[in-house]
Amino acid sequence: MSKENAAIKNKFGVEKLYSALGQELDKARENKTYKYEVPIEGKQSGVVKVDGKETVMLASNNYLGLANHPRILEAARKGLDEHGFGMASVRFICGAQKIHFELEERIAAFLGCEAAILHSSCFAANEAFFTGLMSNDYGQRDYRDIIYSDQLNHASIIDGIRLCRIATKTTDLKAYKHNDLAQLKHFLAEPDAEQYRIGVIVTDGVFSMEGEFAPLNEFVDLAKKNDVLLFVDESHSTGVLGKTGRGTPEECGVHGKIDVISGTLGKALGGAAGGFLTGKKELIEYLRQKSRPYTFSNTLPPPVVTAAIEAFKMLEEDSSLVVKLRENTDYFRKEIVRAGFTILEGIHAIVPVMVGEAAIAQDMSAELLKEGVYARGLWYPVVPQGEARIRVQISAAHERKDLDRALAAFEKVGKKLGVLK
Ligand SMILES: Cc1ncc(COP(=O)(O)O)c(C=O)c1O
Numbered sequence: 001m002s003k004e005n006a007a008i009k010n011k012f013g014v015e016k017l018y019s020a021l022g023q024e025l026d027k028a029r030e031n032k033t034y035k036y037e038v039p040i041e042g043k044q045s046g047v048v049k050v051d052g053k054e055t056v057m058l059a060s061n062n063y064l065g066l067a068n069h070p071r072i073l074e075a076a077r078k079g080l081d082e083h084g085f086g087m088a089s090v091r092f093i094c095g096a097q098k099i100h101f102e103l104e105e106r107i108a109a110f111l112g113c114e115a116a117i118l119h120s121s122c123f124a125a126n127e128a129f130f131t132g133l134m135s136n137d138y139g140q141r142d143y144r145d146i147i148y149s150d151q152l153n154h155a156s157i158i159d160g161i162r163l164c165r166i167a168t169k170t171t172d173l174k175a176y177k178h179n180d181l182a183q184l185k186h187f188l189a190e191p192d193a194e195q196y197r198i199g200v201i202v203t204d205g206v207f208s209m210e211g212e213f214a215p216l217n218e219f220v221d222l223a224k225k226n227d228v229l230l231f232v233d234e235s236h237s238t239g240v241l242g243k244t245g246r247g248t249p250e251e252c253g254v255h256g257k258i259d260v261i262s263g264t265l266g267k268a269l270g271g272a273a274g275g276f277l278t279g280k281k282e283l284i285e286y287l288r289q290k291s292r293p294y295t296f297s298n299t300l301p302p303p304v305v306t307a308a309i310e311a312f313k314m315l316e317e318d319s320s321l322v323v324k325l326r327e328n329t330d331y332f333r334k335e336i337v338r339a340g341f342t343i344l345e346g347i348h349a350i351v352p353v354m355v356g357e358a359a360i361a362q363d364m365s366a367e368l369l370k371e372g373v374y375a376r377g378l379w380y381p382v383v384p385q386g387e388a389r390i391r392v393q394i395s396a397a398h399e400r401k402d403l404d405r406a407l408a409a410f411e412k413v414g415k416k417l418g419v420l421k
Pocket of ligand 1: 120121122123124154156204208233235236263264265266273274275
């Protein structure tokens with residue numbers, strides 16, 4: 001070891017690393033940015049147990065209530081019995097089961113695309129799309145690619161773009177202001193926009209901090225007009241938006257017109273884990289060869305696959321859960337406003353209840369839990385300063401009495417903390 005390196009090691013080194021980590025954690029606790037996890041007893045559902053107490057769950061993405069639905073549990077059990085627990089290697093080495101291919105076909109058909117590819121999570125799928133697609137010169141020289149990305153896109157999109165740009169150094173990024181189509185149009189019309197080989201517009205279908213969706217009809221037109229791909233992350237939308245749960249494209253009247261959709265099986269579609277990309281056959285087949293998180297990581301466990309197949313079957317059979325979710329959401333949105341709270345208006349099951357300062361959101365979340373209501377507070381830097389909120393997430397698993405209990409607790413705590421007059 002050189003003298004210089006030895007000096008650096010003496011200055012820091014492994015022991016000091018651990019002590020620095022401890023200090024950073026203490027700082028996070030002091031700043032109230034430390035993330036605490038609440039132990040839940042029993043199964044995820046509309047009402048859960050916390051410290052032995054019945055608690056209305058308003059903080060999970062279990063939009064359709066499938067995490068604990070008898071049909072999903074039965075399908076998972078059957079998957080375990082008939083197909084085993086795991087595959088014990090990656091697909092190109094040990095193969096995949098028929099159920100994996102069946103699930104991919106169902107996903108593509110449901111979302112109006114030609115083909116789909118499973119990943120271990122949507123995080124991995126998003127990373128795979130950017131690094132996989134933009135990792136090849138396709139026989140071209142002196143090319144550059146460009147990504148147009150909403151500034152509020154999910155962390156997995158941000159990380160996927162980062163990784164792709166570090167790896168290829170040939171991809172530019174223009175991050176437009178949240179849902180600001182005027183700025184996006186401006187970027188697309190810039191004189192140098194023509195020089196790019198491939199362009200991709202990237203947006204979340206639904207933005208999880210706001211509970212609002214991207215106007216995909218306008219995005220479809222823009223992408224077509226400018227000959228760029230449109231990529232939409234539908235993690236919070238499939239099973240939630242659209243008359244039949246086909247997500248933001250259905251809500252906006254452009255079902256079947258999105259180039260690439262990514263999504264998760266870890267929210268409305270059973271809530272376990274798993275992600276996917278769906279789009280044109282050539283693109284999906286290409287990603288089977290090039291996606292590193294697909295090539296070098298195990299595929300989904302069979303019980304998760306059979307349960308997800310069942311979730312898609314349920315959505316194809318009828319829209320009763322989608323309708324119940326929408327009715328529950330409409331009811332909660334109307335009643336919380338009637339109680340005097342300010343919310344971000346919309347139609348999605350994510351209902352941000354605005355409370356202003358971080359300290360109020362923190363206290364309110366804690367007081368609500370004491371009242372048997374589990375709802376998460378969000379504050380800066382996750383959302384802009386002064387826009388702290390309690391993010392409520394409604395589920396088809398909620399009954400009217402659960403929502404009424406939650407509303408009564410909001411009123412009581414809101415008055416106690418001075419959010420309501
Ligand atoms: C918009 C969005 N994309 C991707 C993900 C990641 O999904 P997964 O849990 O399947 O990795 C999330 C999860 O929070 C999300 O909200």
